[in-house]
Amino acid sequence: MSTDLLGLLPLSALAPALVAATNDTRWTEVDAELITGGKSNLTFGLSCPAGELILRRPPTGELLPRAHDMVREARVQEALAGTAVPTAAIVLVDDGNLLGFPFYVMEKVPGHVVRGDLPAGYATETDERRAIGEGFVDTLATLHAVDYEAIGLADYGRPEGFMARQVRRWTGQWEASRFEPVAEIEELGARLAAAVPAQQRTAIVHGDYRLDNVVLDSTAPGRIAAILDWELSTLGDPLTDLGLLLLFWREEGEPELSLIPGVSHLPGFPSRTQMLARYAETAGVDLSDMDWYLAFAHFKFAVIAQGVAARSRAGAMGGQDFGDLDAEILGLGQRGLALL
Template identity: 70%
Template sequence: MTTHDLVRLDRLGPALAEATGGDAWRAATAELISGGKSNLTYLLRSAAGELILRRPPSGKLLPRAHDMGREARVQRSLSGSGVPVPEIVLYDEGGLLGIGCYVMRKVDGHVVRGRLPASYARTPREREAMAFAFADTLAALHAVDYTAAGLADYGRPEGFMARQVRRWTGQWEASKTHPVAELEELGRRLAAAVPGQERCTIVHGDYRIDNLVFSLADPGEIKAVLDWELSTLGDPLTDVGLLMLFWREEGERQISLIPGVTHLPGFPGRDAMLRRYAAASGADLSDMGYYQAFAHYKFAIIAQGIAARSAAGAMGGQDFGDLDDEILQLARDGLTFIGG
């Protein structure tokens, strides 16, 4: 499908003009922001400025995936909470593009994918500040009173982890192209060893450096947290498990889908990040092995979904290549964190 088919500026432009009071949005342009591997993200430009559009991929969607209403709702609810989020300008259930979408303000700053911007966070002190701001913002999210924020019905905290394992197993069955014995064994072990849940919080579900906007002037300041597609209410240690997966250390194999910078000299390692999060949150991290195993399981299945959507031409022309080896390695690594 073309950008015209996916964005429909003939409909979206007038709606934005009405929502913002800026008539220049009737003559907007759209450019796909590469790097998005689930929902599609477009930079919208006009004489009135820049905005960001989020919409699902084209083609057949997995059940309960790509819910734009949830993304828009949680960001609106977190406004003023201390967790920085972009302002939602417009949400539409499907009348404009034929599927749910929303438009938000563009937040100025650096989105770090694969490399640091030139002359940015050059010193060990700046890199530590960047890392600790990342951990502190996650702790701040987990400290939000979700009832006061109007999100008491945003998820079902009871039995969260067991449901998560079942949900991602179902996603695997819906998107796999062939069996992967190691991944299926990891799923069985996770289902058999679900730990007790210490507390319930808002969970981001995909918390990593390239889903944040860092201040242009200060690497230790986060301007916005992005990509709330997988957010819900549940066990916050699932976010910490993902942090551990994505936080690669020097000399480690990089994850091709998530090119990062944390392996560069000067960034603190995983143990330091866990200590920082624990100090900020007061959380008991004694079961982190389970949550790290689950993070590998979940991300392997996300990778399979990306591969399936890419092969079906549903990713706006983006091609992420053959991910079979990466999925297998994620499964094997996940098994090292959980006993049989």
Template identity: 60%
Template structure:
């Protein structure tokens, strides 16, 4: 999966330090799509990203796409790791991969680090930092950073529904009427697209590194696999989907630390994003419902890869139940919109 005998010499040559010739790779837990490894040597520690093993869905797990957007955003005020090495041919590992710097910070999943953001003010600071970075991402000048070809904004929402419907059809192992119905209703109720921006595609708390000591700062935004150019409100809808409130069910795939006391609710995130961007959010329910549809398809894809043994031995519980519950919640949110 990782070939230290090949990766080490490649890093030594690229970074000009022969200490990288002897290195080890350790899988980082939590990755459910592309695989993330910490690569350590006497010269230090870096991070490697590569696709899962086995058959891949079309257009998924594009390493070059991840590296390209991070290179482009590096000079902006959106914090991203520096790309150190990229192999888009598969020569090093037998699959495309890239290596980036290891940024210090906290990946916050099911609980906060000891002594970190312990007060309600600290938890609000985390929420505000996430929203502020998302607003800055959506304000990036696409042409100035050279990302005009990173996606096709025209017809974005329609293509997204079509794309994720296609992914569902390729990865589904049995019929789930709620997913099919949600996809149909979304396709029939497309709102006018809200502008064009760099879209992360999977923006949430645990896809960011929070600053080691300041909960009001995002140290780096990670996991750019699904990034493109399109409607920025799809990012907001997904962030709201992941942002669980007290009393809501705990999902089996994603952490829900925001369910704990002291974190602000989704309304706080919506208000801050609107204030930062001036966005018209009258159709926000559609975007939240679409986030449910997208995540149901992602969960099914993960289930299929687990069953195929392509997730490095990782398992994630009852994913069939997660798919159904997510789609049904999406239908409920869309009904509220109507």
């Protein structure tokens, strides 16, 4: 680990805890590397002669209220371990006593995390790319079908009034992190608050379901090996996940989201219409209000982008710089308003 990163992850205190958690003294020699690309929490690859693990911790600096809850993020993965939802096994969780900040360590699931490009030679055929889309949306439907009470998550959120609270929450996050007012974002938030649709059902909501938050099996592209990044998960309206999926699922000729480049616009991937139809068939739900949920996804992601910009400007992202996001935030507001 470089000297610059030692302050982000004190290995001398971490190593004994890893030895105790794994019952393997080889973790005394742990090394770490910051995995770039994360826009919220900081993710590190841990390695030693025993193998590899993944550690997640909050960004540095002042945090927004209720954000970056590492213990909560680990809890949902532990609860889902015995279900059909693929997750990484949790190795170690600490609420802040050990390193001075909360963190958790999980297994490193083998496979591909796909961001702006497909790995060389991977999913080159049309049927493989179609399988990625279908497996991706089917895994979301599988998550939404989990009996959350049966796995001990009945208290994981407050489903009643979920979407109205979501709009209020992200409006509050916007006000806490914006540099200056943006009329389109503020109008979008107000219009969403005035027309919240009735919630059809309650499910575990991932909160940030997109292709680079899953691990794709390296030999079977249609199989999701693990869902990652559960920071925003809760109990609520599952259509909010579907709205985000559609926002990030670009089609050919559409502008790229600078923070979430993606590959779904490449030939062979299913269209948004096909993804929607697949989810509707699997989940058996009414999707007539999807324009509202997609508009909400634009609003939420605009606020997330503003938070990324604020943390980057404050130097809280381990030296990562995501550039000027003002135009992207404005565009998200404009497209969200158009949907309504």
